[in-house]
Amino acid sequence: EAGVTQFPSHSVIEKGQTVTLRCDPISGHDNLYWYRRVMGKEIKFLLHFVKESKQDESGMPNNRFLAERTGGTYSTLKVQPAELEDSGVYFCASSQGSRGSYEQYFGPGTRLTVT
């Protein structure tokens, strides 16, 4: 069974440009989470989808970040316009259930570098 995949693995963009990250969860997983690690700091929760609905987006840093999950399958995270402090690694995870008892499977991450 394929795990969580993320694309691209690495993106280098200039300040002010737009970048879209994609996450494909494990098939059948209704729950999809986005996390990020800003350079040298801890991993932090960004938001949580249950199917196509946003369950919680309290971790989104500001309105330059937009996440979607049309159709409840893959998800995209768009950063527009990107700023230098957005550099870091963005992780996606999926799980079968969301009541705290299901293991989350993490993707390999997308390393975003804003110059």
Added chain:
Amino acid sequence: GIQVEQSPPDLILQEGANSTLRCNFSDSVNNLQWFHQNPWGQLINLFYIPSGTKQNGRLSATTVATERYSLLYISSSQTTDSGVYFCAVDRDDKIIFGKGTRLHILP
């Protein structure tokens, strides 16, 4: 690859008791974090602690990197502390999670 083992897998305590959760890892790592999984499954960061000791209220954590383990202490536990606690390590952007400790605090 790096192995992360958490112990105990399950822990049941009475409210007010203290608890210690352990995380062992098999190789040197760049970072270590402790998370609490909330009822909605979200992993909430508790400590980012590649080494040393940190405290936040009733919680504290200690990582001894040279001996490859970390401890999470919860003092005067409350029912709201119940849930699953995960330890995660990373090296070279690969995150490896332990299987977690499920903590039940009884009223």
